[in-house]
Amino acid sequence: MTDVANTAVKALKDLDTSHVSDAMDRLGIAGQCLGIMPLDRNFRLAGPAFTIRYGPVGTDPGSVGDYIDDLDPGSVVVLDNAGRLDATVWGDLLTATAARRGIAGTVIDGVCRDSDRALELGYPVYSRGRWMRTGKDRVRVDGYQLPVTVGGVRVEPGDLLLGDADGVVAIPAERVAEVIAVAEEIRDAENRIRADVEQGVSLREARANAGYHTLQTPTRADG
Incomplete structure (x- = not known):
């Protein structure tokens, strides 16, 4: 992360999502990610977004992606699976690797699985819920580090996310200071x-x- 991003993340860690939500209302910024909630009320996350967009498979099944080893510590993995509840895009192996690499957390517009591992490791996962069915051969990566939608909010690579017991807010990088x-x-x-x-x-x-x-x-x- 840049020095500016590091400073912003430190400041965000001293705030609650309610404070930031009210501030964004005052500034006319839509950033409250509807329906995206933590697996555990004690989870918190703050960091810049690394974005991934998923889509349904076609004649070419593609891949659910191998990206976790390339992320910088402190990043927040932001997965746009179009709100799908029938196929997961995050599970045990990703959780274990992300926790080991110092990733700040994961935010999913969709569902996760292997939730016990996230709870065991204290790794913050925010999603629409949890279900065991794999996304392999059902969804594919359509792109990395491009604008995505999470809970009705547009999230760009590098935008700052803050999550606590009440949900997640996404702050445009160019407006984070205000x-x-x-x-x-x-x-x-x-x-x-x-x-x-x-x-x-x-x-x-x-x-x-x-x-x-x-x-x-x-x-x-x-x-």
Whole structure:
């Protein structure tokens, strides 16, 4: 990863997807990946996307791909399998190799299998679910490092992904700095509200003091 990406990933690790989601709403960026959830609520991931697009096999069955050995540590594997629930594109061997290589996690618009291995290794996998049926001879790689769609969101190679118990957000690489700045502002405002409430201030007053109800609303220069 570049120094800029490393700095962004470190900052994202101190944020929740809810902070980033609200920031993206305020900035008019669609980045919330609908229906993509972690195998374990304790999983978190943050890193730049390495994208792979799958399609159904044709007369040439193609391959499910051999790519994992070429990824840089800290990358997030982003697999666009068009939301298919009947054929997997991620399982035991990929999980074991990715965990060993220091890959940050995997995000799938589709399903995974061998979920016990991901849980055993603490390797973050986010998907639409899990099912045992292999994708071999059912799906094929249509391309690497090209724009893909995950949960209705366009993800480009190098975009930053953040995942936690509530799901995944994808941040366009060229806007990550402003998203992080706004997300940190929202996080800090919510922390002030929480501190005020713990000191006996009513939630209504604490929210008003922090401008809570417009934190994610496009305003002024953010609009």
